[in-house]
Amino acid sequence: MSHYITLNRARNVKKHYENFPVASLLFPRKQREAATILYQFARECDDIADEGSLTAKQRMTHLLEYKKGVSEINSGITPTNPLFVDIKHICDEFSLEPDLLDRLMTAFEQDITKDRYETMGEVVDYCHKAACPAGEMILTLFGAKNTVTVKLSNHLCIALAMIGMIQDIHEDFLKNRIYIPKEYFKQFNVTETDIHHKAFTPDWERLKKLWLDIIDHHIGSGEALKNHLTGRLKLQIKVLISASRLLSKRMKQDKSNLFVKSPTLTKWDWGILLFKAIIRP
Structure with a gap:
C-alpha cells in the first residue's frame, strides 16, 4: 500500500493527460509513484495557468496555494495541503531539491503574464x-x-x-x-x-x-x-x-x-x- 495521500487522484490526472504511455510503464513502483505525484503538481498548476476563461489576476490568485506549498517545503515547514505533504515526503526520501519546484512555478506564472x-x-x-x-x-x-x-x-x-x-x-x-x-x-x-x-x-x-x-x-x-x-x-x-x-x-x-x-x-x-x-x- 502506498504512503502517498493523493496517489489515486494523481493517477487519474496522469491517465487523463498522458502523452507518453510507454514511460509510465517503465519506472519501478517507487519511482513511478513519486513521478506521478510530481506530475499531478505540474498538471494542476499548468491547468490553472492555461485552461478555462479566468482572468490573469484570478489565475495568479489560484496559484498562490501552490506557491504557499512550495514555500513551506523550502522553509522546512510541514505543509497542510495533502499534495504538498506528499511532495515533501518525496523531497525528503529522494533528496529532491525544492528549487526545481520554484523554477516550475516561475514558468507557470510566466504563462500567465507573458504571451x-x-x-x-x-x-x-x-x-x-x-x-x-x-x-x-x-x-x-x-x-x-x-x-x-x-x-x-x-x-x-x-x-x-x-x-x-x-x-x-x-x-x-x-x-x-x-x-x-x-x-x-x-x-x-x-x-x-x-x-x-x-x-x-x-x-x-x-x-x-x-x-x-x-x-x-x-x-x-x-x-x-x-x-x-x-x-x-x-x-x-x-x-x-x-x-x-x-x-x-x-x-x-x-x-x-x-x-x-x-x-x-x-x-x-x-x-x-x-x-x-x-x-x-
Missing part, C-alpha cells in the same frame, strides 16, 4: 524553467543527477518542449499565446493572421523546417544521456529519444496544414520503439 516572445533565446530560457526541471526531477528519483546528466537532459527536455510548441501553434494562439518568437515572424515573413485563418503558407513551411532542425540539434546534443544511465531509466530515455526523432522526421515529411492537424505517434509506434530499445544496445 509573446521576442527572440529564440527567450524561448529557450522559458524551456529551462518549464521543461528542464522535470528532467532533473526524474534523474534525482533514480539517483542519476550530476552536472553531466543534467546538461544532457536539458537538451532533450528543450527538444520535447519545442515539439509541443510546434504541434500546438493554433491551439496556443486560441489562448492568446505564441511561443514562436517575433524574430522568426520577421525573418520568415509570417503573421499571426496566418494562424488565425489557418493559412499554413510556404513561408511557414520554411519556418517549420528551421524549428525542427533546432529540435534535431538538441536531440543530438542530449542523446549521449543514455550512455550515462542504467536499467529502466536508460530504457525510457532510449525510447523518448527515438520517439522524438521519429516525430521530428514525420513533421518534416508531412506537408499538410500544421494549423489543422499535426503528426503524432500512435500506441503502435510506442510499442515498436520500446521493442527496438530493448533489443538494441
Whole structure:
C-alpha cells in the first residue's frame, strides 16, 4: 500500500493527460509513484495557468496555494495541503531539491503574464524553467543527477518542449499565446493572421523546417544521456529519444496544414520503439 495521500487522484490526472504511455510503464513502483505525484503538481498548476476563461489576476490568485506549498517545503515547514505533504515526503526520501519546484512555478506564472516572445533565446530560457526541471526531477528519483546528466537532459527536455510548441501553434494562439518568437515572424515573413485563418503558407513551411532542425540539434546534443544511465531509466530515455526523432522526421515529411492537424505517434509506434530499445544496445 502506498504512503502517498493523493496517489489515486494523481493517477487519474496522469491517465487523463498522458502523452507518453510507454514511460509510465517503465519506472519501478517507487519511482513511478513519486513521478506521478510530481506530475499531478505540474498538471494542476499548468491547468490553472492555461485552461478555462479566468482572468490573469484570478489565475495568479489560484496559484498562490501552490506557491504557499512550495514555500513551506523550502522553509522546512510541514505543509497542510495533502499534495504538498506528499511532495515533501518525496523531497525528503529522494533528496529532491525544492528549487526545481520554484523554477516550475516561475514558468507557470510566466504563462500567465507573458504571451509573446521576442527572440529564440527567450524561448529557450522559458524551456529551462518549464521543461528542464522535470528532467532533473526524474534523474534525482533514480539517483542519476550530476552536472553531466543534467546538461544532457536539458537538451532533450528543450527538444520535447519545442515539439509541443510546434504541434500546438493554433491551439496556443486560441489562448492568446505564441511561443514562436517575433524574430522568426520577421525573418520568415509570417503573421499571426496566418494562424488565425489557418493559412499554413510556404513561408511557414520554411519556418517549420528551421524549428525542427533546432529540435534535431538538441536531440543530438542530449542523446549521449543514455550512455550515462542504467536499467529502466536508460530504457525510457532510449525510447523518448527515438520517439522524438521519429516525430521530428514525420513533421518534416508531412506537408499538410500544421494549423489543422499535426503528426503524432500512435500506441503502435510506442510499442515498436520500446521493442527496438530493448533489443538494441
